[in-house]
Amino acid sequence: MGRGREHLYITVPSLFRCPISLDVMKSPVSLCTGVTYDRSSIQRWLDGGNNTCPATMQVLRSKDFVPNHTLHRLIQIWSNSVETRTESDLRFNSLTNSQVLELIDQISKTAANADTQFECLLKILCFVSESSENRTFLAQNDRFIQILIQKIVSVNTNFESVEASVKILQLIVKSHDNKAKLRSLFLTNNPFPAMAQILKRARSDSQIAIANIIEAIASDTESKIVAIESEDLLSQLLRCLYPNPDPEPATSAADADADADTDTVADAFVSCLITLSTPKRSKTKIVRAGLVTQLGKLLAAPHVNYNAELAFKLLEMVAGCSEGRTAISEDPNCIPRVVQKLLKVSNVASEHAVALLWSTCYLFRDQRAKEAVIKCNGLTKILLLMQSNCSAAVKQMCGDLLRIFRVNSKSCLPSYDTNTTHIMPF
Secondary structure, eight states: OOGGGSSSOOOOOOGGGTTOOBHHHHEEEEOTOOOOOEEHHHHHHHHTTTOTTTTTTBBOOOOOOOOHHHHHHHHHHHHHHHHHHHHHTTOSSSSOHHHHHHHHHHHHTTOHHHHHHHHHHHHHHHHHOOOOOHHHHHTOHHHHHHHHHHHHTTTOOOOOHHHHHHHHHHHTTTTTOHHHHHHHHHHHHHHHHHHHHHHHHHHHHHHHHHHHHHHHHHOHHHHHHHHHHHHHHHHHHHHSSSSSSSSSOSSOOOOOOTTTTGGGGHHHHHHHHHHHOOOOHHHHHHHTTTTHHHHHHHHHOTTTOOOHHHHHHHHHHHHOOOOHHHHHHHHHSSSHHHHHHTTTHHHHHHHHHHHHHHHIIHHHHHHHHHHHHHHTTTHHHHHHHHSSSSOOOHHHHHOOOHHHHOOOOHOTTOOOOOOSSGSSSS
16 A cells, blocks of 8 residues: 555454454464464464464364455455545445345345455455444344355355354344244244254364354244254254364365354354254254264364363253253263263363263162272262362262262272261261
């Protein structure tokens, strides 16, 4: 830009900035976590011996990264528009609401070619990433939401436009103040089979966006059941819960927004499955599809960071049905890993963990679950938790668990050398 314009303030959309250098990215590349960085910045980070994602601190399954062509193209469009603006324009370089409505009109025209529609979507993605006010403005535009849903349903047309639509929806559904209306817009078009196809083809950042959208629209029993009845979608949700150790991501997904950047893929899908598992009918179907096996793999994975509070909550929920309890008791990883982390995460995680053990071992007296708890020295940790500053409900469940084993402290608690056996509840 000319020297006379250097003093002018240019608003840079947050998704254009590298999380490390905070400068506009010249060559955006994405890690397996779905977070995008400038190539030079992330290369220096990795060359320095680091094996984590700087934004999420998630241990990387692979240090490979792929070019984010969609974001690169969006940055180029934005840069070109800045270069050609007048000084007056530069003071107000964001799109106005009227300009956005004009872009929506262009997208809606069937005569518009794919490249034109894609560029319009990218400009709107930039617009919604700038502020909550912009997201609220578009969240109130039902016509635009329907256009985006139709783009998703037409998954086999222009996949770049599909992914851009997904990223825009991810941002604006959170700002929609009428969940019933939002739900109706989606269910009328039933995008769930198309979402399954997107999950198969997209990279992790777009997968996270799909999980966030499903969680936002599945706000009542009907919508949760409709989502789960799509077998392809359920299969993909479980696959994304614990993907292959070294997936080969696609190279056409847009960058994850600021909110999604802090989520691992696993956390996004665990949270989504918690929402979908509320109805008993859904819970049973999800368990039968292999949820517990996938969760067991996630819990046992040595180099995958996940939110234990969410994972334990989902296990506690599925333990509410007989199929879930059976699967948990039979899985070689679930109970041992839950016991292992019983005192290591947080009070909330410990409460979910104890509730799970209480349900399987005390309430339903599953012998396999009890044997797994004893084998991994779980009673020691239950006793220690009972003596900690936990809630009254947790203390009660710990007491119930200790009672049902009916063994003395020496045979049951070999590693717990204490003189406080008077607190034992039997």
